[in-house]
Amino acid sequence: MIKTAIVTGGASGLGAAAAERLRRADIRVVTVDRAGKADEAIDIIDEAAVTALADRVGPVDILVNSAGVVGPNAPLVATTGDQWRSTFEVNVVGTVAMMRAFIPGMVARGWGRVVNLASIAGKDGNPNLSVYSASKAAVIALTKSAGKELAKTGVLVNAIAPAVIASPMNDQTAAxxxxxxxxxxxxxxxxxxxxxxxxxxxxxxxAVSFSTGAVYDISGGRATY
Known part of the structure; x- marks a missing residue:
């Protein structure tokens, strides 16, 4: 039976690459993005839009949460509350909204896969990227918590922590x-x-059946702990 995947941030960067790769594996992919060419043009911080998306798409087996923003490139003391709130809205609250919308159906069917895109910054912290680093640390903790909650359901929740990846999002990072x-x-x-x-x-x-709540580094050797 053909599986269905939702990929957020699917119009470009890691999301687009993931969508292309999953389609090559004969998976039906629905890309979601608030800008660019995506199958569904919605903002994942809009919970009503996410709920409507779930109703339109129907049963989903795979959720890849790739949507994210870098946030401010600035020292911690120069950041603002609004910058913290807007970055966490996309990177954390939006990810949670997608998980809340699609995980129940996976649990009901006894099989599902969720992959959250975190970052090495969420483990190490990057200077002048405190907001982004903290938001990705939250994604890691979210993944570990959800993975434990769902461990006996057939739904696996894991995260990926990349180092710097060539992508449109990193075009916004100061040189x-x-x-x-x-x-x-x-x-x-x-x-x-x-x-x-x-x-x-x-x-x-x-192929993956005994891993959940885990964080997989893909860092060119940066993560050595």
Whole structure:
């Protein structure tokens, strides 16, 4: 039976690469984005729109939460409350909204895969990216909590923590910040979206059955702990 996947942030970057890879695995993919060419043009922070999406799409087996924003490139003391709220709205609250909308159906059917896109920044913290780093740490904790809650349901919830990946989102990162975080990678290069997509494809497959609440680094060697 053909599986159905929802990929947020699917119009570009990691989301688009994941959607392309899953389609090659004969999975029906519905991309979601608030801008660009996506199958469904909605903002995931709009809970009513997310609920309506779930009604339109029907049963979903796979959820890839790739939508995200970088937030401010600034020292912590120079950030504002509004910047914290807007970044967390997309990176955390939007991810939660999608999980709340689609996980119940997976549980009812006894099978599901959720992959949340976190970041090495959520583990290490990146200077001048405190808001982004904190939001991705929240995604990691969310994944661990949900994975434990759903461990006996057949629904697996895992996260991926990439280092710097060549993507439109990182085009918004200040050049000096980007240079610094790239210098931390032993391979001395940024990752490619298709490399992350391969890991996503594995995590949503039947090949994975004994991993949930886990965080998979894809960092060119940066994560050495």
């Amino acid at each position: 000096d910040v980007l240079a610094h975080i790239t210098s931390l990678i032993p391979m001395q290069r940024v990752g490619r979206a298709e490399e992350v997509a391969e890991l996503i494809a594995w995590l949503v497959s039947d």
